[in-house]
Amino acid sequence: MSYFLTEEQQAIRDVARRFTQAEVRPRVMELYGPGSHRFILDMGRRMAELGFLRLPIPEFAGGLQAPRTTLLIVYEELSKECPALALHLMLNGVLPAILLGMPAAKDKWFEKVLAGEATMTGAATDPRGVANFSEWSELAVLDGDNFVLNGTRNYCTGAPYADLIIVFGLYQGTTWAFPLETGTPGFVVREDPKMGLGTTFGAMTLTDVRIARDRCMEMPGWVKDKQMVQANGLSVINTLDISSMALGLAEGVFEKAFDYARERTNAGQPVLSLGAIQAKFAQMKAQIETTRCLLFSIARLLEEGRQDKMLEHIIKPVATEMAVDVARQCMQTFGGAGYCTETGIERYLRDAMGLTIGECTSDMHWSSVASLMGMPGARLGSF
Ligand SMILES: Cc1cc2nc3c(=O)[nH]c(=O)nc-3n(C[C@H](O)[C@H](O)[C@H](O)COP(=O)(O)OP(=O)(O)OC[C@H]3O[C@@H](n4cnc5c(N)ncnc54)[C@H](O)[C@@H]3O)c2cc1C
Structure with a gap:
């Protein structure tokens, strides 16, 4: 179907299609074997070279600010062979936008992620249920200029090999996004095998993990007073x-x-x-x-x-x-x-x-x- 697509969108679709057929297809079964992390990281770098990671990023931040449809057709093409790569693109092309609201973390990570030199992911799934906010306990307390994080996050795509994880959790009943560098003391990740979509999940434990308050971002439009405040927030x-x-x-x-x-x-x-x-x-x-x-x-x-x-x-x-x-x-x-x-x-x-x-x-x-x-x-x- 190309009747709704602009010429530019058809051209991007063709690039994604050629990449999927010529580079992903011959190697895709690596994803289901012991080399799965390497496969994702190699392909992630290629997707960065092809400019896919910059598609959703605003122009003022060096991105292509592509219409939603453009990104969807790239996901669609990749998923004909490998939806796990589309997930990788989603995490490393869309999550960097969150860094735009976190200047300190942005300076260190934004360009590295978009260049495919570092990878990031997001961790929201509390063991009590991903959207069961009323039963969540607080993830963070404030200690001077630092947040101190204690808790666990499950089923996190890419966490075993990520460099940066945006952890979502509650502070005083409201969601915050905490940029966690994976070398930070108190952070432990365990690999959890899963039935599809490539690499293992990361099951994360945070024990007295300290992150400077001014690196973190409040997200009151998602959860406030432990309730979702906006239908369809994300x-x-x-x-x-x-x-x-x-x-x-x-x-x-x-x-x-x-x-x-x-x-x-x-x-x-x-x-x-x-x-x-x-x-x-x-x-x-x-x-x-x-x-x-x-x-x-x-x-x-x-x-x-x-x-x-x-x-x-x-x-x-x-x-x-x-x-x-x-x-x-x-x-x-x-x-x-x-x-x-x-x-x-x-x-x-x-x-x-x-x-x-x-x-x-x-x-x-x-x-x-x-x-x-x-x-x-x-x-x-x-x-
Ligand atoms: C392939 C994959 C990738 C993932 N990647 C990530 C990731 O990168 N980061 C991350 O944080 N998480 C990730 N997850 C976790 C995922 O987001 C959650 O597992 C999923 O949203 C379901 O939440 P839960 O496991 O907490 O289910 P629970 O909330 O425990 O649900 C249990 C059961 O109750 C039902 N249920 C719960 N609430 C309701 C309701 N209100 N109405 C009706 N039924 C309900 C559910 O359908 C389910 O059957 C991933 C999961 C998968 C499978």
Whole structure:
């Protein structure tokens, strides 16, 4: 689909497509083996060289200030082979914008991250639940000019190899962002293996970690008095991003299964000539294209200043559950070969499952939709 894209967006999409096919595809299975960190870091540097990390950064800070759609189509292309790289891009292209509100941390890290010389990530998941703010305990206390952090953060993408982690936590009931350099005394990270999307999670423990107060940033627009104060506070960043990864993932596995079904024969005919298989591909095509229409319409509304918060909550479960359905159907198209890890097909299903959970689960987004629809007793379940 290119009918909504400008010439510039089509050109960027083509760069992302060539990179994915020529450089990511030949090495992607490294992500699922012992060299996974090295693969992510190598590719992260290449994405920096290609300028992808600067796409969401404002022009005044040396970025390209690309429209939302541009970033989404890059995520989409990368995710046809490797959604984990799109996640890396999200963390290292979007999170640096937070550094713009933290001058001391910005001076040290901003350019390094955008050049691919350092990596960063964000840690928000409290063991009591990522959005269960009313049950969170305080992460920080103030001691003179320093915050002192004590607590844990789970399931953090990239934490085992990151140089800088923006830790989100409560101070006096309000969210703050704390820029934590991973060499800081009191910080320990354990690797937690996970089923897809590449490298291990980081499970982080913070024990009397000290960070200068003037390096940190208050974020009262997210949580105040231990309650989410703004529907969809952060989803401007993340529901569309994850949804475009789900779209790309579905397209990537679809293309592979379609080619396979055309070449694989049964009773002398391509498997693709079987009615049951044709119906399956026609339905998957419909799922992919309806998701694309919704996703890019929401992005366009956002770019035109007509943000629709409810649609932003709707697209995340719609797109990611669609990706699970498509990945499962495509895996079955490959028969036994689809179940073998070495063919690189079953990984799409494992990756898709992760997308339904990261950045708040489908259930949590449906709770938010119910709340925005004014259903009795409903409350925001996701940010
Ligand atoms: C691939 C991946 C990458 C991730 N990367 C990061 C990262 O980089 N940094 C980070 O901080 N975290 C990360 N996470 C963690 C992720 O954001 C959380 O796991 C996810 O948002 C769900 O939160 P939880 O695990 O606390 O679930 P819980 O809050 O413990 O939820 C438990 C169950 O209750 C349901 N539930 C909870 N609240 C509601 C509600 N209000 N309405 C309806 N149902 C509800 C959930 O659907 C779930 O079934 C990642 C997770 C994955 C899978």
